[in-house]
Amino acid sequence: MKKIPVFLLLLITAGSITAQVNVNDALSRMDSAISSSQDEFTMRDSYFLGRTVAAHILSRYELYTERPELTNYLNLICRALAINSPAPNWYDGYTVAILDNPAFNAFSTPGGHIFITRGFIDVITSEDMLAAVIAHELAHIQLEHGTAGIMNTRIIQRLGQEQQRLSQELSGSARQQLFTEMVDEIVQSLFGGGYSQLQEFEADLMALNLLALAGYNPGGLIELLRMFERLRENQMGSLNATHPLPAQRIANLERQMNMYNSMPNNSSVRRERFNTIIERR
Numbered sequence: 001m002k003k004i005p006v007f008l009l010l011l012i013t014a015g016s017i018t019a020q021v022n023v024n025d026a027l028s029r030m031d032s033a034i035s036s037s038q039d040e041f042t043m044r045d046s047y048f049l050g051r052t053v054a055a056h057i058l059s060r061y062e063l064y065t066e067r068p069e070l071t072n073y074l075n076l077i078c079r080a081l082a083i084n085s086p087a088p089n090w091y092d093g094y095t096v097a098i099l100d101n102p103a104f105n106a107f108s109t110p111g112g113h114i115f116i117t118r119g120f121i122d123v124i125t126s127e128d129m130l131a132a133v134i135a136h137e138l139a140h141i142q143l144e145h146g147t148a149g150i151m152n153t154r155i156i157q158r159l160g161q162e163q164q165r166l167s168q169e170l171s172g173s174a175r176q177q178l179f180t181e182m183v184d185e186i187v188q189s190l191f192g193g194g195y196s197q198l199q200e201f202e203a204d205l206m207a208l209n210l211l212a213l214a215g216y217n218p219g220g221l222i223e224l225l226r227m228f229e230r231l232r233e234n235q236m237g238s239l240n241a242t243h244p245l246p247a248q249r250i251a252n253l254e255r256q257m258n259m260y261n262s263m264p265n266n267s268s269v270r271r272e273r274f275n276t277i278i279e280r281r
Contacts, residue, residue, distance in 0.1 A: 078096045
């Protein structure tokens, strides 16, 4: 839980004893608001939220069902990654589905659903790259990135309610203004800009570990990102504009790769299986 900065307590050094008690009470309620917002959202909530998100995705894209063996292949990769992960038992398990769309994209929901477009699969050249896509989405799920925005919105709403309540209790426009400025600073420190980019970096780093734990080559993620760069240059990609540039993500990952240098690169043992199932012969 992120605590309210200690400097807020300086606010209680001014004014009457009654005002000090009011401020202390309000700060306590604000701290409780942050804590309760985080505690109220259960894994069951995440699952049903994820089902709703999945339904919205499927209202925009149709599932690719012509080759069930391909979907099964992706789910076997996902199972290998999940069973070796810190959270192998999600609420209703993990499911991978293929969207019948030429765009280059992948999505995940808080409920454990992972969607990969046909366009994405068409340009991937190894099982390790496929595993990297799935590992990255698994990381988003296990790090609960999908619910972070909801949690932040709840906290901001409750902070605003407490700000309004305390403003009514305090006397003097100057003190009200001071409190407003401090609340604004809390919001900025908790939910500053670029949060989604930080989530991408965080998911990348966790994906490296998930790949290594399952016996895949962690370098498959860097290989995937280099392909992102080429697609971006050719304006073929459909990646979210808020994502960090592939070059930034590659540089961030390369700083961590020395941790995996001792792992043998066994990608070749999966090449025939990949070529057969993806029909690249």
